[in-house]
Amino acid sequence: MHKWYLLCLMLFSLSKAYGLSGTQLDNWREDILYLQEQVKTHHLNAFHSQPEPDFDNHVNAILAHLPKLSEVEVESQLMKLMASIKDGHSNYYPMSGPHQHFPFLFLYLDGALKIVGATSEYEALIGQEVIAIDGRTIPDVFEQLQPYLYGVDNRYSAQDRFAFQVTLAKVLFAVGITKSPTKAMFTFNVNGKSQSQTVDVLDMKAFNQIQTVLPKQQERATANDIGMPGIQMRYFDATKTAYFDFDTYPTFDEVIGSCTTLIKQLTKRQTRHLIIDLRDNGGGSFYTGLAFSSCLSHLDTVNWQRGVVVLINGGTFSAAMSNAAQYHQILNATLIGSPTGGDPNHYGELLMFTLPHSERRFSVSERYYAFVETPTDALYPAISVSPSWQDILDDRDVVLNKALEYLNVTPSN
Template sequence: MKLVYRLLVITLCSFATYADTLSIKQQQAWLEDINFFENQVRTKHIEPFHTLAENDFARLLKELKQDLPLLSEPQVEARLMAITGAIGDGHSNYFMMSGPHQHFPLRYKFFDNKLHVIDATKPYQHLIGAELKTINGLTVEGLFELITPLLPGIDNQFSAKTRFEFYLTLHKLLLGLGLIKESAAAQFEFELGGNTLNEQIIPVAMSEFAKLSSAFKNHSDKFNMLDIGMPGISLNLLKENKVAYFDFNAYPSFEQVIAKCKALLKQLKAAKSKYLIIDFRGNGGGSFYNGLAFSSCLLPLDQFDWKAGVFVLTDEHTFSAAMSNTVQFKQILNARIFGTPTGGDPNQFSESYRFVLPNSKRKLSVSKRYYPFLFEDTDAVYPDELIETSWLDYQQGNDTVLSAVLTEIEKIENNTCSN
């Protein structure tokens, strides 16, 4: 009922949007799209009403159809996002960015529950490091409460934060919720060094926004990463080749893993690497079967310390297949997990069935499988060693998680030598 209450609040807020309402022709097109959406959810999702009751789903769609003459396109999309979000799993999503959109030219990341600007386009670079306080008078806390029920890719409170960091920049979403006006700058308030900064900011094209760094700051660029022929996975040999560090940023195909496995084994044998680090931070998923193929490739190497020398790094961006492989590698590789909790739920509805609405061409997905990877009541894979990154470490480019693992490896080495 809490989700439905939030949806009702969203519905009321959306009528405050300052944008043109739909024409009769547009209303008919969206009506067809909504009916198509309903059919896809009912027939393609493995269990569509595991969280949102079927009668509430039907009622929300009926109300949306009735309201079409009063709504603008951003309002319709916000409502569809809300209904899809209420289905209640991170693989059932409405992708608002599959249509035309703009972004406010800032990137954010939470540190100690404060939302900092981590990058900005040239006119606003003086805001880097500032804490966002309000947009058009609404606090970050209020925005979070209002926006997160709509967002795609949310399994738990950790992925909710990462999605909010990104989608707070999406102009059309804020417009659909009635938080900003169509052709007017939004009023942003920041705090920096004890001073309040007020800025009137207008959105920019996606192409301009895309030049900004992501909220996940990948420190592997400090290393001489080696191309192993598996796109999305790169290797660095640390500590005089004793540590094989894999930056597993994205998923290669199964065929690519198999084709390059022998060459990788030869490389690792020559290096005589003893310790293994697999970094899933920032990895939003792919096919966990391909991740299992990668682990299968490594298993023949008896040179690794399979008892105490395997580590997996995670953060709130570790989602879907990357989360699944984290659980599996803990089980089959005896890995220890360092970092922060995963954004993915190990007992999850998963495996996206993707479809496109026939008229608007907006893209959506619903879950077609369910995987219980941990037979316990939990919402994330929690690390064996919780290592968080402070704003200061982030600014200075200090990888506190990797440093903690390398320190642990030194302890293992020292204990081995002393014995």
């Protein structure tokens, strides 16, 4: 059976009983054709993972069933269309339009969806596991949502993105996971007992107030400001180790402007080791990251043979993944942690577009970068270590501990 026909059947099966008005139909039709044109015109190589006719057939299937689709279903299909390019920088962004969230922050760990943050109403559930949403088990939810996830390069970023995007109520409703766009029945495993509760959505402002209980967030609170917003430092005097929590990217000028002061401080302390933590760093400008490494290279006290470590995980993406690969090369850094969510050979440098009528946002990639000679799906650590759920509950950062342990080892030769 032809792929296009199968896609039409799938779209029809997802359709709700209500659809778009005449004007909305015309507007969305123009928006979809605009998106199709921009992908073909501006992406460096949009069809590296699928034939162009498959992409066009997907567009035609959406257009053919537009009268039977609700607005959120149109959006979900555009998410899936852009995800089919298989490029984590070419995406449709559902949060560029009206959206609401379920009131939790999650960690998706070893196939389990753990609650690591919640509104005050659900604080008692922090640390517990969600085992079903509207009767669908979490493995089923992940499988159904995965083709729609945006910002995905590989299976590691898919898991990382799922933990956040599963909170998007309109997306879960549009793809048929939930029965309502404003509430769902969540089933929790609370201390070994199943407990179900209807959960209502909240707006983005309230969602942004939720704080995570993950250990790395707590470490940031005690870090030192070094004049580079997004990069904070802690110092381990016993091992003369400077630990940089590289969470987000400062500007190039902020790095250059603060470099001299930082080098003087680290030289005065006779710094021997550097730990650069790129875990959960979603990217920015890797040229700024290169400026940071150039700054650190002025340290004559560092053991450049085995004194530099970079921490990575599934949240290390885009420029952060690029910088991890570069630091491995130019700083002789040892990578510790778990595989990156970013592919080291990837399409990037996204161009942002706004759909003319709906004003939703999407992006396409205009560059290609190859940071490793042998193609692979992720940047893999030399020393693999990942936190267990018990490590997280015990506020124990086993990845950072492994790095400190590594730096304390004196080579036998």
